[in-house]
Amino acid sequence: MSAQEMLIEEIKRQPEPLLREVLHYMRFLERQRAQDEWSNVLPSREVEQEVLDILDRK
Numbered sequence: 001m002s003a004q005e006m007l008i009e010e011i012k013r014q015p016e017p018l019l020r021e022v023l024h025y026m027r028f029l030e031r032q033r034a035q036d037e038w039s040n041v042l043p044s045r046e047v048e049q050e051v052l053d054i055l056d057r058k
Contacts, residue, residue: 011019 011022014022
């Protein structure tokens with residue numbers, strides 16, 4: 001049985017309040033993963049501040 005199938009079977013047995021918490025947590029994890037992916041692409045705050053400092057000097 002795959003992990004997905006095991007999760008679905010376990011979820012079927014849980015009360016609604018717990019299901020809502022799990023759903024919120026899954027969405028939180030998705031947002032975290034998306035932010036982590038962009039953190040490698042977007043400049044850090046330090047880099048942004050250095051650029052602003054350079055522009056201010058001109």
